[in-house]
Amino acid sequence: MIRLEKVTKTFSKGTIDEKVAINGLSLHVEKGDFITVIGSNGAGKTTFLNLTSGTFRPDEGDIFIDGSNVTHLPEHRRAKYLGRIFQDPLMGTAASMTIEENLAMADLRGKRRGLRWGVSKSLREHYRHILSVLELGLETRLKDTVSLLSGGQRQSLTLLMVTLTLPKLLLLDEHTAALDPKTAQRVIGLTKKIVEKNNLTTIMVTHNMQQAIKYGNRMIMLHEGKIQFDIQGEEKAALTVEEVVRRFGAELKDEALLV
Amino acid sequence: MIPIGLFRTIPISLEQGLAYGLVALGIVITFRILAFPDLTVDGSFPLGAAVVSRLIIEGVSPIYGICMAIICGFLAGCCTGLLNTKLKINSLLAGILMMTMLYSVNLRIMGRSNIQLLTVNTLLTPLENLDINRFVPIITFFFIAVFAIKFLTDMFFNTQIGFAMRATGDNEQMIRTLGVNTDHMTIIGIGISNAFVSLSGALVAQDQGFSDVGMGIGMIVAGLASIIIGEALFGKKTVQRMTLAAIVGSIIYKLIISLGLRLGLAPTDLKMATGVMVILALGIPALRKEKEGKLHLRGV
Numbered sequence: 001m002i003r004l005e006k007v008t009k010t011f012s013k014g015t016i017d018e019k020v021a022i023n024g025l026s027l028h029v030e031k032g033d034f035i036t037v038i039g040s041n042g043a044g045k046t047t048f049l050n051l052t053s054g055t056f057r058p059d060e061g062d063i064f065i066d067g068s069n070v071t072h073l074p075e076h077r078r079a080k081y082l083g084r085i086f087q088d089p090l091m092g093t094a095a096s097m098t099i100e101e102n103l104a105m106a107d108l109r110g111k112r113r114g115l116r117w118g119v120s121k122s123l124r125e126h127y128r129h130i131l132s133v134l135e136l137g138l139e140t141r142l143k144d145t146v147s148l149l150s151g152g153q154r155q156s157l158t159l160l161m162v163t164l165t166l167p168k169l170l171l172l173d174e175h176t177a178a179l180d181p182k183t184a185q186r187v188i189g190l191t192k193k194i195v196e197k198n199n200l201t202t203i204m205v206t207h208n209m210q211q212a213i214k215y216g217n218r219m220i221m222l223h224e225g226k227i228q229f230d231i232q233g234e235e236k237a238a239l240t241v242e243e244v245v246r247r248f249g250a251e252l253k254d255e256a257l258l259v
Numbered sequence: 260m261i262p263i264g265l266f267r268t269i270p271i272s273l274e275q276g277l278a279y280g281l282v283a284l285g286i287v288i289t290f291r292i293l294a295f296p297d298l299t300v301d302g303s304f305p306l307g308a309a310v311v312s313r314l315i316i317e318g319v320s321p322i323y324g325i326c327m328a329i330i331c332g333f334l335a336g337c338c339t340g341l342l343n344t345k346l347k348i349n350s351l352l353a354g355i356l357m358m359t360m361l362y363s364v365n366l367r368i369m370g371r372s373n374i375q376l377l378t379v380n381t382l383l384t385p386l387e388n389l390d391i392n393r394f395v396p397i398i399t400f401f402f403i404a405v406f407a408i409k410f411l412t413d414m415f416f417n418t419q420i421g422f423a424m425r426a427t428g429d430n431e432q433m434i435r436t437l438g439v440n441t442d443h444m445t446i447i448g449i450g451i452s453n454a455f456v457s458l459s460g461a462l463v464a465q466d467q468g469f470s471d472v473g474m475g476i477g478m479i480v481a482g483l484a485s486i487i488i489g490e491a492l493f494g495k496k497t498v499q500r501m502t503l504a505a506i507v508g509s510i511i512y513k514l515i516i517s518l519g520l521r522l523g524l525a526p527t528d529l530k531m532a533t534g535v536m537v538i539l540a541l542g543i544p545a546l547r548k549e550k551e552g553k554l555h556l557r558g559v
Contacts, residue, residue: 079438094429105422110438113419
């Protein structure tokens with residue numbers, strides 16, 4: 001459903017700082033896949049997500065979503081296909097706007113916006129209902145500005161916003177890394193619940209090996225801008241941290257991955 | 260002595276405060292909502308005055324002249340937005356460039372450095388010829404016009420596009436991933452802001468009976484001062500409050516100024532006094548190391 005073909009991205013080309021971030025990477029994501037992506041710092045994880053979402057364009061290669069070539073579509077025009085959550089909980093919501101206003105904006109992802117009221121009475125009821133799923137009490141705080149929420153609440157809200165109109169592909173960029181362990185656990189649990197319930201095709205970049213092994217049906221490790229390994233199905237289900245270390249220990253220079 | 264002086268300055272401060280209130284309203288859209296420090300204002304204010312004055316002395320109806328002033332202001336603002344988003348020129352520099360170029364444009368439009376309107380019929384002439392104290396109809400007119408625009412602005416920022424524009428100023432990355440072309444939002448927003456400023460210029464020119472190429476100097480600083488005063492009273496939690504703060508702030512600013520003049524402040528020192536006022540308001544939170552008061556601005 002999503003295809004990346006021989007995608008290459010080099011930063012600061014032709015200068016002393018030249019860095020090949022993604023090097024001829026090809027990947028075929030099937031509908032319903034939940035792929036976890038690991039890799040040490042500088043392996044190209046974030047660049048991979050940025051290329052997929054259109055933050056910038058590849059130097060070479062093509063990207064297809066549902067058969068149509070989106071390589072040259074700017075970020076805002078890929079929005080109807082993609083939902084993305086960033087590591088920083090502040091990045092997914094507009095702090096000075098209210099909870100219901102943020103939800104209403106997310107509701108129109110990739111759609112035409114007009115001069116109709118941003119939030120109507122019926123929408124408000126709808127939002128109240130879906131917010132109650134989070135069990136954070138936000139359903140009573142629709143008119144509170146998002147700046148009043150904690151990081152975990154904001155990230156939960158972002159997750160709800162991204163999945164309000166179901167994207168063809170959900171991109172999670174270490175979206176629990178900036179949260180305290182307990183909140184992170186709750187957000188990852190919520191992610192699993194939403195992804196499974198809607199059978200969302202998902203790519204989750206994570207710094208946490210256990211998380212990468214525990215969630216999803218497929219795991220990819222990036223190393224120097226290439227796919228180092230790609231494990232799926234039963235082999236993925238049976239995977240343990242020890243085995244990954246045994247097989248790929250040499251590449252796992254980054255201690256943080258083993259936490 | 261002061262209470263009587265204050266009392267006497269109220270009508271004129273109301274009149275001017277309302278007329279200049281649209282400048283503050285425009286600055287709220289750029290500085291506050293879009294977080295874009297737009298300096299076009301010093302050029303788009305006299306632009307509105309120039310357009311309307313030239314058209315009126317050419318015999319065109321004042322209403323048509325005002326419409327043209329609004330359109331010209333909108334286009335000037337859009338140009339600043341284009342310089343910033345398409346040519347990637349720093350937002351402050353883009354505004355300064357437009358402001359400077361508009362000086363030449365305004366001289367071209369007027370054909371000379373100032374135009375007298377005292378002997379021709381303006382939009383306000385029928386009101387001034389009424390058989391009552393001129394302040395009553397004039398202030399009523401400005402009050403209705405300015406608050407009508409305020410309510411339209413509030414409504415706009417509660418629509419789907421309005422939300423997208425507010426989010427562009429708040430979190431550009433987020434609203435882009437939701438499919439909004441933030442460049443368009445920035446360009447149109449600055450356009451609307453300068454349309455208001457230009458309209459203000461057009462009304463002020465007719466109110467004071469002349470337009471002058473230098474009448475826009477210091478307009479941003481005065482507008483910012485108005486906003487700061489207003490926000491001290493109403494806060495900036497919602498768009499409705501911010502727009503109200505701009506208008507009321509503008510009236511109080513004019514009141515303070517005319518009071519200052521009555522107490523012996525030289526007119527030549529006005530801009531210095533206004534500047535100091537803004538510096539104090541923006542600077543004190545920084546000295547107290549408060550994060551709250553810090554201006555969040557994009558594209559700088």
